[in-house]
Structures are given as structure tokens and as C-alpha cells.
Amino acid sequence: MSMAVGGEPAVATVGFRRRGLFWLAGLVAVVALVALPGCLSPKGVHYAIRLLIAALYAMAFNVLWSQARLLSFGQAAPFGIGAFSVLHLMRLFEDAQLSFPTPLLPVAGILAGIVVGVLVGLFATIRTGTYFSMITLAMTELLGVLARRWNSAFGGETGLSSMRMPWAGLSFGNFYEVYYVVLFWCLLGLGILWFLKLTPFGNIAAAVGNNERRLEFLGFNTRILKTQIVTVSFAVAGLAGGLLAFTTENASYELFSGYTSAEPIIQSFFGGVGTFLGPALGAAILSLFGLVLSDVTRIWLLYQGILFILVIILLPIGVGGAIAALSSGRVPWAKMGPWLAAVGCGLLLLFAGTTLISELAYRFFQASNLKETLDILGLSIAVTSISAWIFGIVAASIGLIIVLKGERRIREFWASARQMP
Amino acid sequence: MEFVVSSFLNGLIYGLLLFMVSAGLTLIFGMMGVLNFAHGSFYMLGAYMGYFLSSRIGFIPALFGAGIIVGIVGMLCERFLLQPVHREGHAHELLVTFGLLFVFDEIVKIVFGQFAMNYAVPADLNFEVFRLGNFGYPFYRLFIGIVAAALFFGLYVLVRYTRAGLIVRAAVQRPLMVQVLGHNVPLVFMIVFACGAAMAGIAGAIAGALLTTSPTMARDIGTLVFVIVVIGGLGSVSGALVASLLIGVFSTFAIGLDWTIADGLAWFGLRSVAQQIGGLLVTPLSTMAGVLPFVLMLVVLLVRPAGLLGDRA
Amino acid sequence: MTKTVLQTAQLKKAFGPIEIIRGVDLEVCEGERHALIGPNGAGKSTMFELLSASIAPTSGDILLFGQSILGLSPANVNRRGLGRSFQITSVFPGMTVTENLRLGVFARRGIRFDAMHISSRLSDVNEEVEKLMTTVRLQDRRNTHASDLPYSEQRALELALTLTTDPQLLLLDEPTAGMSRQEAEHTVELIQRVTDGRTLLIVEHDMEVVFTLCNRISVLVYGQVIATGEPQAIRKNADVQTAYLGIDTQ
Numbered sequence: 001m002s003m004a005v006g007g008e009p010a011v012a013t014v015g016f017r018r019r020g021l022f023w024l025a026g027l028v029a030v031v032a033l034v035a036l037p038g039c040l041s042p043k044g045v046h047y048a049i050r051l052l053i054a055a056l057y058a059m060a061f062n063v064l065w066s067q068a069r070l071l072s073f074g075q076a077a078p079f080g081i082g083a084f085s086v087l088h089l090m091r092l093f094e095d096a097q098l099s100f101p102t103p104l105l106p107v108a109g110i111l112a113g114i115v116v117g118v119l120v121g122l123f124a125t126i127r128t129g130t131y132f133s134m135i136t137l138a139m140t141e142l143l144g145v146l147a148r149r150w151n152s153a154f155g156g157e158t159g160l161s162s163m164r165m166p167w168a169g170l171s172f173g174n175f176y177e178v179y180y181v182v183l184f185w186c187l188l189g190l191g192i193l194w195f196l197k198l199t200p201f202g203n204i205a206a207a208v209g210n211n212e213r214r215l216e217f218l219g220f221n222t223r224i225l226k227t228q229i230v231t232v233s234f235a236v237a238g239l240a241g242g243l244l245a246f247t248t249e250n251a252s253y254e255l256f257s258g259y260t261s262a263e264p265i266i267q268s269f270f271g272g273v274g275t276f277l278g279p280a281l282g283a284a285i286l287s288l289f290g291l292v293l294s295d296v297t298r299i300w301l302l303y304q305g306i307l308f309i310l311v312i313i314l315l316p317i318g319v320g321g322a323i324a325a326l327s328s329g330r331v332p333w334a335k336m337g338p339w340l341a342a343v344g345c346g347l348l349l350l351f352a353g354t355t356l357i358s359e360l361a362y363r364f365f366q367a368s369n370l371k372e373t374l375d376i377l378g379l380s381i382a383v384t385s386i387s388a389w390i391f392g393i394v395a396a397s398i399g400l401i402i403v404l405k406g407e408r409r410i411r412e413f414w415a416s417a418r419q420m421p
Numbered sequence: 422m423e424f425v426v427s428s429f430l431n432g433l434i435y436g437l438l439l440f441m442v443s444a445g446l447t448l449i450f451g452m453m454g455v456l457n458f459a460h461g462s463f464y465m466l467g468a469y470m471g472y473f474l475s476s477r478i479g480f481i482p483a484l485f486g487a488g489i490i491v492g493i494v495g496m497l498c499e500r501f502l503l504q505p506v507h508r509e510g511h512a513h514e515l516l517v518t519f520g521l522l523f524v525f526d527e528i529v530k531i532v533f534g535q536f537a538m539n540y541a542v543p544a545d546l547n548f549e550v551f552r553l554g555n556f557g558y559p560f561y562r563l564f565i566g567i568v569a570a571a572l573f574f575g576l577y578v579l580v581r582y583t584r585a586g587l588i589v590r591a592a593v594q595r596p597l598m599v600q601v602l603g604h605n606v607p608l609v610f611m612i613v614f615a616c617g618a619a620m621a622g623i624a625g626a627i628a629g630a631l632l633t634t635s636p637t638m639a640r641d642i643g644t645l646v647f648v649i650v651v652i653g654g655l656g657s658v659s660g661a662l663v664a665s666l667l668i669g670v671f672s673t674f675a676i677g678l679d680w681t682i683a684d685g686l687a688w689f690g691l692r693s694v695a696q697q698i699g700g701l702l703v704t705p706l707s708t709m710a711g712v713l714p715f716v717l718m719l720v721v722l723l724v725r726p727a728g729l730l731g732d733r734a
Numbered sequence: 735m736t737k738t739v740l741q742t743a744q745l746k747k748a749f750g751p752i753e754i755i756r757g758v759d760l761e762v763c764e765g766e767r768h769a770l771i772g773p774n775g776a777g778k779s780t781m782f783e784l785l786s787a788s789i790a791p792t793s794g795d796i797l798l799f800g801q802s803i804l805g806l807s808p809a810n811v812n813r814r815g816l817g818r819s820f821q822i823t824s825v826f827p828g829m830t831v832t833e834n835l836r837l838g839v840f841a842r843r844g845i846r847f848d849a850m851h852i853s854s855r856l857s858d859v860n861e862e863v864e865k866l867m868t869t870v871r872l873q874d875r876r877n878t879h880a881s882d883l884p885y886s887e888q889r890a891l892e893l894a895l896t897l898t899t900d901p902q903l904l905l906l907d908e909p910t911a912g913m914s915r916q917e918a919e920h921t922v923e924l925i926q927r928v929t930d931g932r933t934l935l936i937v938e939h940d941m942e943v944v945f946t947l948c949n950r951i952s953v954l955v956y957g958q959v960i961a962t963g964e965p966q967a968i969r970k971n972a973d974v975q976t977a978y979l980g981i982d983t984q
Contacts, residue, residue, distance in 0.1 A: 071512055131726045134651050138719045145712045200840050200848040207837055210826045217786065218841040219812040219899055262519065269516050299531055305523030309502060312516050316509045362531045407505060
């Protein structure tokens with residue numbers, strides 16, 4: 001897989017052979033995605049749909065960051081409004097005589113996103129940097145409060161719900177058909193974002209975050225440009241929200257929460273904002289992590305938080321960026337190999353120890369009696385087992401020390417990897 | 422009349438409490454250019470530490486203890502988690518603090534559970550200090566105000582009149598230059614971060630006894646404090662004070678009032694029309710109180726982004 | 735009668751209580767190679783900021799091709815034919831030389847919101863980019879990222895970028911700053927070539943460059959133009975010598 005590291009697509013520098021490999025990999029990925037439902041249970045398909053939507057939503061955020069260096073804290077606004085728009089459209093045709101092509105329902109999300117994008121964009125781009133971020137935050141908070149009170153539009157406390165109507169012989173009652181609709185729209189969205197990067201508009205947009213002042217001196221109105229970038233981002237976010245409403249058949253004011261706005265930011269940086277598919281990768285990994293782990297343990301948010309912090313510190317270019325760097329063919333394996341392996345082992349120890357202690361602690365503090373046991377990997381460990389505690393603490397400590405020793409080297413390595421074309 | 426006086430007093434004290442938390446945040450922003458999302462977590466940790474220690478070492482010592490512990494936690498976070506990502510830019514620093522928010526939340530839930538703690542005002546501080554009509558005004562609230570004022574005064578003196586304060590002020594404005602002059606700027610950053618955290622911790626320890634102590638504390642106060650810092654001016658401590666008091670008083674009054682926009686429109690004879698439209702127009706001010714700070718922040722951002730007393734445009 | 739390309743009328747700029755520009759009447763005629771020189775702190779950078787509409791004057795007027803530019807945005811002023819380079823190299827670091835220049839060509843051709851075509855397939859754009867690269871002799875660097883270029887080549891890119899919008903009036907801010915004698919000579923030759931048929935206003939400290947390149951000089955001291963004229967006359971001007979060169983001729 002070859003992804004250009006460093007942000008702007010220097011298409012000219014990617015060799016012919018690498019480009020061929022790239023397209024092949026893409027084709028394989030698409031085929032795999034199409035074939036996926038065949039290998040999964042209905043629950044698995046549901047997970048897959050959520051992953052696709054999260055990936056699209058994260059990509060929408062990254063349009064703003066990687067192009068215009070705008071940190072938007074308000075992605076929940078187009079997401080939520082996109083969701084409600086699709087839901088209203090669904091309700092409109094619930095028992096109407098005419099039928100609306102069900103797979104086309106998400107279009108309402110795109111249109112809603114565009115409208116919100118123009119409005120928010122025009123206002124928020126008055127300011128730059130942190131102020132832009134705070135404006136988006138404030139607008140979304142207000143929207144959330146509004147949604148909670150406005151019963152007719154947003155369903156108030158309970159939200160709105162609807163149903164997917166059958167169309168063209170398909171019932172759309174099960175997740176398999178929903179999956180393909182979602183997949184179609186996600187691939188379309190991704191494709192459009194990819195294509196945009198190759199167009200003059202994409203080139204100019206990429207320069208906004210790079211050197212806005214220079215762009216102005218070349219004669220471009222950067223405020224309009226930024227508004228357009230916001231509109232593109234919000235249109236895709238609106239599509240993602242619309243797809244969510246399409247899938248879950250409901251929406252409520254909770255979609256406008258701070259967490260909904262934070263998710264795509266976290267996922268994008270986790271996956272790597274410097275690569276095109278980084279955010280999608282980050283979204284897929286973290287969403288899967290959350291979905292799977294929340295079934296296994298009550299304190300999964302702790303693990304996600306720790307994982308997230310570690311990745312941000314040790315892998316500032318994100319998981320996607322790391323993959324791109326490691327596969328660039330310019331890695332001094334002899335020098336870096338041992339360090340990577342050592343830190344990897346340290347991380348494993350740290351994780352093992354921390355998980356052990358956390359699970360023990362959770363049971364220790366929250367159990368009604370101290371006879372609780374932690375059942376893991378076939379072992380049944382008593383929460384009062386001193387040896388287990390000591391083992392956990394020692395493992396975590398050793399792991400931590402190893403990581404601390406190697407972290408600077410590792411980070412320098414990634415910094416130098418950035419220079420690789 | 423009692424309502425006005427007690428609301429005003431309560432608002433003032435609430436504002437001073439908010440200031441204790443936001444002073445640290447605005448200082449940290451001025452210094453690092455980063456909004457510390459985990460600042461509310463320091464407040465929460467302080468409350469829990471206060472609760473944990475007060476039954477063991479007494480209430481007042483517990484306040485100090487909470488401040489010290491949270492300060493140390495803050496220092497460790499800055500040194501080991503934030504310093505490595507300084508060079509990556511503000512976005513990465515912001516995200517680390519975001520991760521910390523989740524981690525602290527979960528740790529608190531693991532150790533103390535997810536329900537509110539039985540953290541109450543100690544008996545010897547729980548008396549009436551004067552009467553307002555039918556009600557006695559609790560001394561504890563005044564106590565909060567006194568502690569906050571003392572902290573502000575101490576901070577002011579420290580920053581304005583000591584050499585250390587001078588170095589901090591310089592480092593906030595021109596970190597590179599100060600480093601070139603031979604000062605250990607990373608150490609300065611650590612100390613400022615620790616002090617900010619400690620103040621938030623003490624605020625939590627005091628407030629937690631009066632208000633609820635629960636895992637949602639961090640988020641509840643977190644966003645409010647951001648708003649205050651922006652309105653007051655990013656980096657300006659005196660701005661944070663003014664904004665905290667403003668918001669404290671406004672919010673407290675708003676919660677007690679049931680005015681609606683429909684009431685206002687009654688002046689134009691449009692009350693019944695407004696009531697028919699319903700929705701936002703008949704929502705009482707008391708329910709909208711939580712939103713007022715955000716509206717104010719939006720206005721400030723669009724009109725005068727430097728805030729009330731800030732100097733960066 | 736040669737046309738006046740740029741004219742300022744009693745231009746003043748104060749930052750708070752400090753007046754930096756104290757009433758400047760500057761005139762640049764068509765085809766001139768006009769240098770703005772003066773000691774440090776004289777206000778030359780501020781003049782450039784004012785002339786390119788980055789900042790607004792406190793009072794006075796600026797006329798570009800006979801029309802006032804007060805209240806216009808930098809983008810607008812650029813579209814009226816003013817091109818500006820920066821003292822601190824201001825190119826697009828994350829992009830290659832080709833991509834950098836392409837942006838300028840888009841600007842000139844009015845291609846702003848084109849989301850339909852693939853940039854690398856636009857042949858006429860590519861041709862112009864080629865031409866520009868050849869002019870500044872960067873064609874071998876077409877795929878190098880701007881941040882990886884050596885300093886003098888970055889400055890060449892800077893100049894090329896300024897040229898992309900085909901400005902009639904070029905404002906160059908210390909184009910040879912930080913260069914060796916040889917590099918400076920190359921740059922001067924480059925400037926001479928590309929400003930053929932255009933008007934040039936240049937801020938420079940290097941007197942050799944000024945005397946080689948320019949046919950008119952204005953001397954700015956403490957926010958006022960104390961002398962303006964042909965190079966030889968300026969050289970001999972007593973006021974200039976005192977103020978600028980510190981030579982006491984009294």
C-alpha cells in the first residue's frame with residue numbers, strides 16, 4: 001500500500017509501479033468490502049456498517065484539518081442535522097402513496113450538510129485558529145440545546161424514529177441490504193474526496209492551511225475558500241449522519257453532543273491526518289475497539305483513553321502514517337528494528353500489567369464482597385491475590401520504563417520518516 | 422429583595438469558584454497555547470481527594486492535601502505526557518488532554534463508583550453567618566469566597582511582585598527568548614501547570630462538599646470554564662476573573678427566574694402569538710441558563726475575539 | 735508623459751501613539767526600476783505592507799494605476815496588477831515547485847473553484863508552469879518540495895510565484911537578503927530579465943544591487959522620504975549621506 005506521507009498529494013513523485021500497486025490494493029479492498037457480509041453474522045454486519053459510517057465521518061473532519069488547518073469542534077452539527085433530515089424524509093414517505101427510492105434517502109443528509117456548511121462557514125471563518133474552533137463548539141452546543149426543546153423538528157427528549165420502506169422489490173428490513181447502501185455511499189463519498197484533491201480546487205484548498213497569506217497575495221479570497229472547504233466537509237459529515245439515521249431508523253438530540261464532535265477528531269489523529277485514508281483507518285480501529293471491548297469489560301473507555309494517549313505520543317503521525325513510513329522502503333531496519341521491537345515489547349508489558357491492575361481494581365473497589373474473581377485467559381484470579389497485584393504492577397512498571405527510554409528515539413524516527421517522499 | 426441579595430451573593434461566590442478553576446486554565450493556555458481539556462478533571466480529582474482525605478485528616482488539611490496531590494498529578498502529566506508532544510503542535514497537545522479526560526473519568530469510576538459521593542460540609546463550618554429575611558446565609562459559602570479571594574490575591578502578588586512571577590510572565594509571552602536567557606523554561610511550564618491544576622483541585626475539594634461530587638463533575642464544569650476563558654480573553658487572568666463573576670452572577674440569577682421570551686413579547690402585545698408558536702419562545706430562562714454562557718461566547722468571538730481583557734486578536 | 739503606476743499622497747501610518755510613516759509622497763512611473771532605501775527602522779517594510787493593502791493607512795491615499803486602493807483586500811489589489819514578494823520567504827513549503835507555481839497560474843487564469851478537471855491534465859496550465867520554471871531555472875527541481883530547496887532556489891521560487899499573476903507592478907522585499915555575492919548577482923540578472931516591460935519597486939540594503947539594477951531611488955528616513963532621484967544624484971546628496979551613511983558632511 002503506498003500512501004503519500006506529508007499531506008499534499010505529490011502524485012508526480014509516486015512511481016508508476018507504486019501507483020499500479022496502489023490501484024490494485026484499492027481494488028482488492030473494495031472487493032473485500034463487497035464480499036464481507038457473506039462472512040459475518042448479522043451483528044458483525046451491523047458493526048461493519050458502523051465502522052463505515054465512522055470512517056466517512058472522520059474523513060469529513062480531515063478535509064478541514066489537512067487542507068485548511070481548521071480544527072472544527074462542531075462536526076456534530078452537520079452530522080446531526082444530516083441524520084434528522086434523512087429521518088424526516090423517511091417519515092414523509094412512511095405511509096405515502098408514492099415511494100421514494102430508499103437507497104437515495106441519504107441524499108437529504110448531503111443537502112442538509114451543504115446548507116449547514118454554508119451558514120456555519122460564513123460565520124466561523126470570520127475568525128481563525130482557536131477562535132474558529134470555539135465558534136464551532138458554541139454553535140453546536142446551542143444546536144444541542146435547541147434540539148432538546150424543539151419537539152416538532154427534533155423530537156425533544158425522546159427523538160424521532162421512522163422505518164425504511166421497501167423499494168424495487170427489496171424490503172430493506174435486514175442489515176445486509178442496508179450494508180450495501182451504506183457501502184455505496186461511503187465509497188462514493190471517498191471517491192469524490194479523492195478526486196477533489198486532484199482538481200484545481202483541491203490544490204488551492206490544500207494551500208490554505210499551508211500558507212494562507214501567500215494565497216491571498218496571489219489574488220484568492222481565502223475566506224470564501226475556507227467557507228467552501230467547510231461546506232465540503234459538512235456535506236460529507238451530513239451524509240455520514242444521514243447514513244446513521246438510515247441504519248438505526250432514529251435520531252435524537254444526543255447526536256449533537258460534544259462526544260459526537262470529538263470522535264472524528266480523535267479518530268483522525270489516531271489514524272494519521274497526514275495520509276488520505278489515515279482517518280478512515282483510525283475510525284475503523286477505534287470503533288471496532290470500542291464495539292468489541294465494550295462487550296468484554298465495563299472499563300473499556302479507560303483502555304481506549306490510554307491507547308489513544310500512547311498513540312498520540314509515540315506515533316504522532318498516526319497508525320496510517322506509521323504504516324506508510326514503514327512500507328516506504330527507506331527504513332534503516334538494522335538501526336531501528338531493535339528499538340521498535342523493544343518498545344513494542346514494553347508496550348505489551350505495559351498493557352498487560354495495566355489491564356490486570358485495572359480489572360482487579362475495578363472488582364476490588366466496586367464488588368459487594370471481596371470474594372470476587374477475575375476470570376481471564378482461563379485463569380481465575382482472586383482480587384485479594386497479592387501476587388497478582390504485584391505481577392501487574394511490576395509488568396506495567398517495566399513496560400513503562402522501556403517505553404520511556406525508547407520514546408524519544410521512536411518519535412525522532414517518525415519525524416525523519418516524514419521527510420521521506 | 423431577598424432573592425436579589427442572595428442570588429447576587431451566591432452568584433458572586435459561584436463566580437469566584439469558577440475563577441479558581443479558570444485562572445489555571447487561562448494561564449496554561451497563555452503559556453502553551455493549548456486548551457487543557459482535562460482541567461475539569463483536576464477539579465473533579467480535587468473533590469474526590471477532598472472527600473477521601475477529610476474523613477482521615479480533617480477538613481482543612483484535606484483541602485491542602487487535595488491541592489498538593491492534584492498539583493503533583495498535573496506536574497507528572499505535563500512532564501511525561503505533554504512535553505513529548507510540544508513539537509507536534511497544538512492539536513496533538515489538545516488531544517492528549519482529551520485522552521486524559523477519559524482516563525481520569527474511568528479511574529474515578531473504578532475506585533469510587535459512578536454515583537455521587539456523600540461528601541458534605543463539615544459540621545463546624547456549617548452554620549449561619551447572617552440572616553436574610555427568613556433564611557440564614559450559610560458560612561460555608563462565604564468560606565468558599567474567602568478561599569478564592571485569598572488564592573487570587575496570593576497569585577496576583579506572586580506573579581506581579583516576585584522574580585519567579587516575572588520569569589513566568591516572560592515565559593508565557595516569549596518562551597524561546599526566556600530559554601535563551603538561561604532559564605529552565607520546561608521547568609517553568611511544569612510549575613505553572615502544576616499550580617493551575619492545584620488551584621482547580623482545591624476548588625474541587627471545597628466545592629465538592631457543597632455541590633455534588635460525582636464523575637460527571639469534570640465535564641459539567643469543563644465546558645463552562647472554557648467559555649469563561651474565551652470571554653475573559655485567552656491568557657488573561659484578570660479577564661478570567663471578570664468573566665467568571667459575570668457568568669456566575671448571570672447564571673445564578675437566570676436559574677431563579679422564569680421569564681420567557683413570550684413574556685418579553687407581551688410588551689408588544691404579542692404574548693399569545695408567541696405562546697402559540699411555543700418551543701423556544703416559552704422556555705423559561707431557568708432552563709436556558711446553561712446556554713447563556715455559550716451565547717455570550719459566540720457574541721464575544723464574533724465581535725471582539727480577544728475577549729474582554731485579552732490582548733491577542 | 736510617462737504614466738504613473740503607483741502614487742502615495744501624504745501617506746501616514748501610526749501604530750497606537752507611534753507614527754511610523756509620517757507623510758510620504760512617493761511616485762513610481764511606468765517602466766521604472768525604483769529602489770526604496772533607508773536605514774533600519776525607517777519604515778520600508780511598513781510601506782510595503784501599506785502598498786500591498788495588508789494594513790490600512792491612518793491617513794493619506796494610495797493610488798494604483800490611478801485608482802485608490804484604500805479599503806481593498808490584498809487579494810483585490812493583486813488582481814489589479816500588483817505582485818509582491820516577501821522578505822521572509824513565503825512559498826508553500828509542503829508542496830513541490832510545480833504545485834507551487836501551478837497555484838499562481840490558477841490565480842492568473844481565474845481558475846478558482848474548478849472541481850471538474852484533474853490539474854495535471856490541464857495542458858495549458860502545465861505549459862505556463864514549464865515556462866515559468868525555465869525562466870527562473872528551476873526546471874530540474876520540479877518535483878522537489880519547496881521546503882527542501884536550498885535558500886537561493888527558494889528565493890527564486892518566491893520570485894517566480896510573484897510573477898505567476900503577471901503583475902504590472904512588482905514589489906520586491908529584499909530579494910537578495912542572506913545571499914552570497916555570486917547568488918546575489920544571479921538574482922539581479924534574473925530580476926532584470928523578468929522585469930523587462932514591468933515596473934519594479936524594490937526594497938534593498940545591498941547598495942551594489944541598487945545601483946546595478948535601479949534607475950531611480952527614494953530614500954526613506956524616519957517615515958519620510960528625504961530625497962528622490964537618479965542614483966548618481968542620490969549618491970552625492972548630502973542629506974542622504976548624513977542620514978543614511980552616517981557621514982557628517984557639515
